[in-house]
Amino acid sequence: MNERDQDTLGAALARAIDTQRVHETPFAGSRLAARMAPARRRSFTFQLALAVVLITLGAAGALLGQTDLTEVSSVASGPRLAPVTRAAPGAPVVVGHIDDAINPISARYVERVIADAQAAGAPAVVFVINTPGGLIDSTYRITTAFLNAPLPIVTYVAPSGARAASAGTFITMAGTIAAMAPATNIGAAHPVDSSGGDIQGDLRLKAENDAVAQITKIAKARGRNEQWAEDAVRKSVSVRDDEALQLKVIDLIAKDVPDLLAQIDGRTVQVNGAAVTLATKSAPIDDEGMSPFETFLHFVVDPQIALLLFTIGTYGLIFELSNPGLIFPGIVGVIAIVMALFSFGTLDANAAGIALMIFALVLFIAEVKIVSHGLLLAGGIASLLLGAIIVFPPGRPTFPGLRYTAEPITLLLVVGTAALFFAVVVRLAIGFQRLPVASGPALLVGTLGVARTDLAPVGIVRAGGDEGSAVSEGGPIPQGATVRVRRVDGVRLIVGPEASSSGRRES
Numbered sequence: 001m002n003e004r005d006q007d008t009l010g011a012a013l014a015r016a017i018d019t020q021r022v023h024e025t026p027f028a029g030s031r032l033a034a035r036m037a038p039a040r041r042r043s044f045t046f047q048l049a050l051a052v053v054l055i056t057l058g059a060a061g062a063l064l065g066q067t068d069l070t071e072v073s074s075v076a077s078g079p080r081l082a083p084v085t086r087a088a089p090g091a092p093v094v095v096g097h098i099d100d101a102i103n104p105i106s107a108r109y110v111e112r113v114i115a116d117a118q119a120a121g122a123p124a125v126v127f128v129i130n131t132p133g134g135l136i137d138s139t140y141r142i143t144t145a146f147l148n149a150p151l152p153i154v155t156y157v158a159p160s161g162a163r164a165a166s167a168g169t170f171i172t173m174a175g176t177i178a179a180m181a182p183a184t185n186i187g188a189a190h191p192v193d194s195s196g197g198d199i200q201g202d203l204r205l206k207a208e209n210d211a212v213a214q215i216t217k218i219a220k221a222r223g224r225n226e227q228w229a230e231d232a233v234r235k236s237v238s239v240r241d242d243e244a245l246q247l248k249v250i251d252l253i254a255k256d257v258p259d260l261l262a263q264i265d266g267r268t269v270q271v272n273g274a275a276v277t278l279a280t281k282s283a284p285i286d287d288e289g290m291s292p293f294e295t296f297l298h299f300v301v302d303p304q305i306a307l308l309l310f311t312i313g314t315y316g317l318i319f320e321l322s323n324p325g326l327i328f329p330g331i332v333g334v335i336a337i338v339m340a341l342f343s344f345g346t347l348d349a350n351a352a353g354i355a356l357m358i359f360a361l362v363l364f365i366a367e368v369k370i371v372s373h374g375l376l377l378a379g380g381i382a383s384l385l386l387g388a389i390i391v392f393p394p395g396r397p398t399f400p401g402l403r404y405t406a407e408p409i410t411l412l413l414v415v416g417t418a419a420l421f422f423a424v425v426v427r428l429a430i431g432f433q434r435l436p437v438a439s440g441p442a443l444l445v446g447t448l449g450v451a452r453t454d455l456a457p458v459g460i461v462r463a464g465g466d467e468g469s470a471v472s473e474g475g476p477i478p479q480g481a482t483v484r485v486r487r488v489d490g491v492r493l494i495v496g497p498e499a500s501s502s503g504r505r506e507s
Contacts, residue, residue: 084150084274088121092286093261095126098142101402102134102167104346105298107141109290114149116288123280124152124264126257127175130159133166133399136191136211137348143174143218152176152269152276156260157184157241157250166190166399169232174218176269178250179260180241186249187238189215191397207397208234225249257285297346303392303403304410306343311414313337314361315421322368337361344391347404353391360384364418385415444485448498451481461485461495470495 094117098106110127117125146153155175157164160183164172169189172178180186191207211233219229225248231237244250254260265281290298299305316333320326344354363380370376392405449463451470455477461470463485470483470493477483483495 084271084276086121087123087151087279090284091121091123092284093124093126093280094120094122095128095257095285095287097289098127098129098131098168098171100131100298101302102131102138102142102171102399103298103301103402104135104138104141105294105301106134107138107145109294109298110142111145113288114145114151114153118150120286122151122286123283124154124176124278125149126154126156126260127171128257129155129157129164129168129172130162131164131168131171133168134402135167135347135404136398139167139170139399140214143170143214146171146174146176147218147221148272149176150272152271152278154179154260154264156254156257157181157186158254158256160184165238169229170215170218173215173222173224173229173249176222176271177252177264177267178222178224179252179254179263180244180250181255182241182253184241185238186241186244187232188236189232189399190234190236192400203397261285300339301343301346303343303347303405304407306340306347306349307388307391307406307410307414309336309340309343310357311417313340314364314418317361318364318368321365347392349391350393353387353389356383356387357391360387381415381418384418385411388414444493445487447485449483449485449493449495451477451479451483451495454479455483455495461493463493463495468493472496 094113096110096113098110113127114125146155153175154177155164155172156179157168157172158181160181162181162184164180164184164186166189169186172180172186189211191211212230215229215233216226218224219226228237228239228247228249239247239249241250241253245253252260252263254263261280261283264278266278268275268277270276300309313333313336316329316331316336318333320330320333323329341354360380360383363376363383366372367376367380388406388411396404398404444464447463449461449470451459452462452467453459455461455470455472457472457476459470459472459477459479460467461483463470463483469491471489472483473486473494474496477495477497482498484498485493486496487494
């Protein structure tokens with residue numbers, strides 16, 4: 001370690017462990033003492049204000065999660081639907097995709113695709129479906145959009161090997177025309193609780209009856225097998241594509257989208273009470289999948305991802321507020337927390353759970369600034385754990401396919417990481433407290449200075465940014481010579497001549 005590093009380390013230790021002693025030394029008015037003085041109160045006030053601003057931005061993220069980010073016309077909003085759209089000559093058939101778990105971003109995407117297709121005068125919209133299920137509210141939002149769409153909606157379970165399970169069953173049956181590819185299946189639409197287990201008690205009967213009412217009204221509106229639809233909910237029945245066609249759950253089997261469009265060409269279907277004849281055989285195809293932004297939001301709007309983002313954001317803010325000026329941790333922290341709260345808001349998370357998690361963030365930040373002997377840390381961990389548990393109520397019914405609660409492994413990772421992080425910080429702090437305390441003139445030991453007068457042996461030396469009395473050890477030292485501080489005797493520095501002047505020189 002070189003001389004400059006030794007000086008810097010000494011100053012840092014003195015500031016962290018015993019800064020108040022600097023004011024009791026004859027060097028209290030020096031620039032060195034000023035550098036080691038405690039930070040001004042206004043610095044902490046600024047950091048506290050910054051924390052409040054960042055948390056406010058995060059709360060805005062939760063509100064943003066409840067607002068549509070896609071511009072959807074009144075086409076897909078139920079009673080405000082526009083008249084039935086007539087296909088424009090040469091307009092392409094729009095093909096959308098409903099993949100993975102169904103969540104609010106899936107519903108927003110479906111509404112956008114329908115609105116875009118209407119604006120383009122498309123003869124029909126085909127939604128290719130391959131989903132294990134998802135949230136009930138998002139599923140019903142999609143089926144409502146299908147039933148009230150101003151143009152034909154074709155639902156198509158594909159490719160081979162795909163499935164329309166649980167929520168996918170509702171969505172497929174809501175299409176104006178329903179089709180499946182060979183070697184696909186549909187069904188198993190019984191509701192479960194948010195952790196994926198069976199619902200117990202009266203809530204089970206309530207959720208089951210509601211789902212049955214929803215799917216049978218869809219089947220009746222589309223002229224499909226109502227009894228099978230009820231069995232798919234009550235008995236979790238599931239059938240292959242050929243069985244679905246035989247049971248009149250779907251209308252046809254097609255090997256791919258062009259084959260599907262050829263088979264439905266010339267069919268007359270009912271769209272909002274009006275007869276529409278499809279002309280799709282020679283129509284071009286416009287594949288409109290999720291945009292990169294929608295794909296990102298679809299990934300973020302997941303309970304497990306939201307909790308992990310909140311944890312990452314918490315650490316980012318802690319690093320930024322404990323080391324102002326790093327900037328990067330603060331930016332990452334704000335973005336992560338805003339996206340986490342956006343996810344919470346989109347998923348209609350419990351407000352009390354969100355409040356507890358934000359409170360945990362405040363306690364963690366306060367732990368960095370206030371000596372609490374671990375009380376703030378313990379409170380933060382407890383608040384974070386409770387918030388993560390209740391932010392997604394465990395008894396909320398949903399369809400299989402998306403776990404609408406915190407996984408035990410996620411809770412362990414979030415809380416365990418927080419505890420480990422602060423345990424390491426506390427251990428390091430205790431280690432620093434056990435180091436020998438160096439303060440005042442003692443910090444100058446080993447540093448270089450300049451003789452302001454002749455030392456024979458007593459004189460004046462400039463060291464550490466200030467001048468003080470010094471005694472030469474090892475013979476007289478002429479004025480202007482470089483000296484090194486060897487030790488401190490009371491208020492005097494004991495110095496010796498420095499053989500080489502290549503080191504740091506005080507002026």
